[in-house]
Amino acid sequence: MIQLRPHHLLCLLTYVGKGYSPAFVNNYDRIAARLNAGEKIRITDKPDDICAPIAGDLTEHCHGHRVITRDDLTARDVGKLLGVDVRNGTTLKLTPERISMLRAAFATGKIRAACKGCQWHDLCTEVADNGYTNCRVLAPHTLPKAAKSGFAGLIDGLYGATLWFRMGGVAFLLILLITQDDLRHALMNLMFPR
Ligand code: SF4
Numbered sequence: 001m002i003q004l005r006p007h008h009l010l011c012l013l014t015y016v017g018k019g020y021s022p023a024f025v026n027n028y029d030r031i032a033a034r035l036n037a038g039e040k041i042r043i044t045d046k047p048d049d050i051c052a053p054i055a056g057d058l059t060e061h062c063h064g065h066r067v068i069t070r071d072d073l074t075a076r077d078v079g080k081l082l083g084v085d086v087r088n089g090t091t092l093k094l095t096p097e098r099i100s101m102l103r104a105a106f107a108t109g110k111i112r113a114a115c116k117g118c119q120w121h122d123l124c125t126e127v128a129d130n131g132y133t134n135c136r137v138l139a140p141h142t143l144p145k146a147a148k149s150g151f152a153g154l155i156d157g158l159y160g161a162t163l164w165f166r167m168g169g170v171a172f173l174l175i176l177l178i179t180q181d182d183l184r185h186a187l188m189n190l191m192f193p194r
Contacts, residue, residue: 002034003048004041006086007070007114009078011050012137013099013106014127018120023053032136035094045071045088070114077111078102099138103128 004012015032019025031049035041047055047062055062079086082098092098105111107128115121132140177184 001040001042001091002031003044004050005044005046005048005071006074006078007067008048008050009041009086009102010074010106010111010114011120011124013103014120014124014132014135015137016123016127016134017136018123020054027053029136035137038093040091040093043075043086043088043090043092066117070118073114074111077105077113081105081111094138096138100140103132103140 012032012035015028017025017029019028028050051062061067075086078084081101082092084090084092086092102111115124118124127135177187
């Protein structure tokens with residue numbers, strides 16, 4: 001299980017391989033691969049798996065008031081959006097549907113109160129504005145299409161069936177016109193009366 005502090009639920013949405021140091025990025029890439037493989041997350045209120053390579057160097061940053069506020073704001077906003085109580089010990093899985101919801105809300109700023117004053121703010125905004133295309137965590141082009149609801153699937157099935165029915169009707173009419181001279185002449189007279 002991947003340990004994450006709340007505000008990293010936002011940061012992973014726009015992670016494009018940039019970070020504080022090569023060790024930080026290498027570690028983040030490994031976490032991205034685990035998330036992409038479907039591993040679950042456990043929320044922590046301490047420096048987490050993403051912080052690990054720099055936690056010793058940035059102790060003040062990781063335990064500072066600003067970062068704790070960032071966690072609180074994210075827990076509130078993401079929790080409300082996903083309908084999950086985001087707190088120390090909560091476990092959750094980032095499904096394609098959840099990632100899509102989070103990214104859509106992130107792009108509109110709805111869940112970005114925590115980003116205020118962050119040094120990566122402009123980069124994250126640019127990534128969101130560009131459709132998250134180069135993200136390493138569950139990039140949009142890698143996500144399986146969301147399963148359709150039963151009703152939507154039924155409508156799709158009916159549409160497909162009627163399309164085949166109509167194509168079959170046109171083919172049948174063409175065969176009739178080719179093989180039945182009387183019918184063809186009658187139709188031509190109807191369309192182009194002399
Ligand atoms: S702006 Fe900062 S807090 Fe917000 S998602 Fe980006 S890195 Fe995370």
